[in-house]
Amino acid sequence: MNLFRNQDLTRRNFMTTASSLLGVSFLPNYLGAEEAKAGVPLRKKPAQRLIFLYMGGGMTHLDTFDTKPGHDNQGPVREIKTNVPGIRVSEYLPGLSNHMDKMCVINSMSSRAGAHEQARYLMHTSYEQRATIKHPGIGAYMLKYLGKLNQDLPGNVFIGGNSRIDGGAGFFESSYEPLAINNPESGLRNIRARFNPTDFRNNLDLAAELDGGFRKKYNLKATRAYTSMYKDAVRLMESEDLKAFDLSIESEATREMYGDNPFGQGCLLAKRLVQHDVRAIEVTYGGWDTHQNNFISVPERTAVLDQALSALLTDLDRTGLLDSTLVVLSTEFGRTPRINQNAGRDHYPKAFSTVLAGGRVNGGQKFGKTDAGGEEVDEGEMSPQDFNATIAWGLGVSTDRVVMSPSLRPFKVAHKGKPNTGLFA
């Protein structure tokens, strides 16, 4: 166990090693350091922030990023040219066709999870859903390994209407749980005081005074946590950065550019949050479960997605954030290439598509291939684990480092996934 012979010993990992030897979470760091040596070297100049767009219900691949013109499976949808010669996408994505140069489309996703809940969990955590443990998501890992960028604001944020969040804190401490925002327009809940500033301060002081004896007598970790948490809350209420959550500051034109709907405005909020150095934001958009009337429902969804994601990429580019922000478009599975009798498509995990953009990804390419009917992956099969490992690598999150759950079982950010580092510049 000769830790000091490690040639890569920088000042930073010397400190980690030293703190390990002092008994602070020794096992995880030690294993991490050892395995990292054997594994994939960390990315130089990784992306700092993540915007993770999740299409709930299972986004059809044929009608979006993996068109099969002329094949029976394609139905009435045509394909169009993009700004990258030779690459085409569905006619449902006219806006994104102008951003192809910023995107790396992965057409060869493949998994075995065909039920919503299990697949959603797998895509968010890289592990199968179990009744005995809950795994953290990528945002929680980013905060755990890399820390916050802005100390005043929450480190990870979840925007969307779901009642449950997959890929939250998992077995990490509850402080890694994303702050959830149901409606991007209303921003943070309970952020405005119900008193004028003087009364608010006076009442806070009154509470502290009434509590004085108690806090002195019970000067314990649990009570101190509440004292400091109240300070954090007040600091957040008074923070300049609070305006990150306020969409009304944006011009009417910008808001319209993203689309007047919760997902569009969610993407705008995500952009404002990365601007204020929030590490990881997930925006979800449901309704992709098109068992019936696929060719009616999908264009409704894609219209929203196309506008919002195009706006997001334009806006990130314009503000110089594109290279430092990795944008991911993910979903739980694709949809059956064969059109069913209800003019719908059913669940299809065997082959589907996802997208990486920004974060100095090699844009303007399609990675992997499916066969003529979009039914089987022919080239470059990528599992959810590999996909998540690739995301993690792009963000400078070690895919080899091991963390121990409270029950002392070892876990990694993308399970056994191997990053495809070639997708990045």
Added chain:
Amino acid sequence: MKESLRSNKPYDKFVYEMVSATGNNYENGATGYYHRDRGMPLDNMANTVRVFLGTRLECAQCHDHPFDKWSQKDFFKMASFTYGVRAGYSRNGNDVRRMIGNDRREKIMKISEEITGMKNFYPTRRESDIDRMFEKDDRRSIARRRGIETAEEYKALNKKVMAAVSKLDVDNRTMGRVISDIYNPVRYSAMSVRDRNAKLPHDYQYDDADPHDEIEPEPMFDSKFDQEILESKGYLPAYATWMTSKDNPRFTQVIANRLWKKAFGVGLFEPADQITDHTKPASPELLKHLEESMEELDFDMKSFLAMLFKSKAWQREAFAEEIPIGEPFHFAGPALQRMSAEQIWDSVVALVIPDSDHFQPSLGRELSDIDRERRINEAIAAHEPEDFKDMVLELTAQVKKSYAKQDKVREAYNKARQDEDDQKTRELSQELRGIQREMRSKIYKVAYNGTDRRGGRSMQSMMAGAGMSGDGERYVRTSTKRPKVKMPEGLTRDQQRKWIRDQKYAASSWSRTASQMMRSSELPTPAPRGHFLREFGQSDRELIQNANDGASVPQALNLMNGDIADRLRHPYSVLGQALEKCESPEDEIKTIYHLMLTRQPSQAEIDRLLKVYEFEGRNARRNVIWAMLNTQQFIFSI
């Protein structure tokens, strides 16, 4: 579970009923225990052992336990007890599906034989399947064995047969959907069990057995196990009897320690659900005494808790020092505990809603849901298989017509969309949904003999059925009533007008204030994300004991800036009504302390708050309640 706790059902009986539960959920609510882990019998076993026997087996699911003595084989011995549990879909129409499928297949084979002169030539809808058949040189290329040399030849034959078959008027997929739709509302009703041994996984790596071996059920401890029950009544009853027996070394120990922990905040051993051979209780004598008491009381949890609450140790003030993790704690007093999310919420509810223990506004909906499930189940069961088959065929035919209609509308819709006629697009999309809704209601009518979402028994009879008749033992209220108020005497005319105005405002804002204020056990669990309960760490119920009592910023924001303070001080709330009766500021201060902190204020506290009343006048009450809500004393119990 609520009924069991309310009636103080002995703990061993309570657990036995859950672990051995079978049948329909509308008759036996205990089956919910297996529905929770539906389709995951191995995880369910690990959870059961952890909850009731305080032992962690989940590691042994995939390999021998690295830190405990359990082998993977031990795990599978236990797993066999419950491996045959099937939650959901006891009758799922498979028999009918099979019947109809066989009929159709027979017809197809007959047609096929007439055309091709071959037996077993089964046609396919997709020609690419035929290409594949000829590409691969495997078992599936039966085509060759049939003496057909080329794909083209095969395709030609297939085309002929398909043309003839398409005239058969049975649409398999529509039929499948019809059957699923029929069973859909009752898909979680049933729980059945068929004794079945678990098999070792394909990668089993130890010498004592081979991969895929079937493992006979066997309990993990050497305590008394009744083989006779297993043979006469089956796996589940034998397993439940063994688990809840006083002879089981860990069953009593775990519940005695859990209840102790509930009272004192720290268990005699920790973690309470991870006992190993190395577990050392803080006081073995005390633990032994608690176990014996539990057995003497025959698992009467109420009496057991009463015993703890009457002890001097519990009645002492909370211990004011840090309790180091991993070292035995000798209970100089109970630990200081932040109240659970449910305790804090229920405290607030009790301060707002009069009689909150009996307030169950969603009871009606719950009972009618249960009743509906029963009626649908009975309606489905009333069909004879033959008659069921005919019904499905008839429905399929009807629904098919509806599809034709849908296709037409869809076509028009597509055209409207191309023309960018938003108005028409919306209309057609609505029309389409209407047709689909109609189709579903047809399914309801035919398959459930007219039973639909509504109807059924009256509220009174359902409540009586659940032991809640008006004059019965349990008093339940399903709506909040406003308190009776009387104008004080001796008011001037202006004061009277103001009083009436205030009352009008209070009356109009009361329903909003009281809305959704019910005890946490009456709300859906988990509460929706963002609810007060979730912000304070209520479990999302995805894992055992997944609640937490950690501090977080949204909690402070909720207490400081949310609407709780306003609800508390509403004139009709429990607190508001009590304050209406106070005659002096000092009286109000005492009432607030009494109701919010369950204690009397010290003289210093009274003096401090009297100053607020002096300076703030009318706003004083609002400020004091707000400040009190934002003290740590309100959320910690000492």
